[in-house]
Amino acid sequence: MIKDMKILSALFALPLFCLMAWAVYLTYNRDTGIDVRVAVQGYDPRDLFSGRYIQYTIDWDKTPCEQFADGVCPQDEFCAEARWGRQCRFYIPEEYASTLDNLFMLRNQNDLSFEVIYSYKPKKKPIAKRLLINGLDWREYLALHPADEK
Numbered sequence: 001m002i003k004d005m006k007i008l009s010a011l012f013a014l015p016l017f018c019l020m021a022w023a024v025y026l027t028y029n030r031d032t033g034i035d036v037r038v039a040v041q042g043y044d045p046r047d048l049f050s051g052r053y054i055q056y057t058i059d060w061d062k063t064p065c066e067q068f069a070d071g072v073c074p075q076d077e078f079c080a081e082a083r084w085g086r087q088c089r090f091y092i093p094e095e096y097a098s099t100l101d102n103l104f105m106l107r108n109q110n111d112l113s114f115e116v117i118y119s120y121k122p123k124k125k126p127i128a129k130r131l132l133i134n135g136l137d138w139r140e141y142l143a144l145h146p147a148d149e150k
Contacts, residue, residue: 040059
């Protein structure tokens with residue numbers, strides 16, 4: 001009976017241990033990579049299954065490639081291949097989704113630029129860290145421009 005309880009406890013602890021190990025691995029990769037800034041375009045904040053996120057493509061023409069080794073943008077290492085090209089996602093709190101949607105739709109009228117800061121290590125999948133609007137973290141931008149939220 002005690003032996004069965006130990007096995008059962010180990011079976012319950014294994015998924016928790018794996019989840020914690022994965023979180024530590026991702027955190028380590030995020031914190032030890034170099035920060036690179038890439039310009040983005042495209043937007044879709046809705047997904048019934050995954051929640052709210054910004055879906056974008058990287059605008060390599062507006063991204064400074066000097067920040068990468070040999071001055072070459074590693075385009076194939078960023079984002080997953082989708083039916084309509086490479087699609088990237090940046091998850092956001094639901095209460096800001098419509099605000100960011102409106103800002104992105106009016107980006108040309110308001111002269112806004114959108115960028116994402118990635119933690120990058122060669123030959124590893126880059127990890128999106130922050131969304132920037134006109135060089136400011138999106139939360140900071142919304143705090144400084146409350147009229148833009150409407």
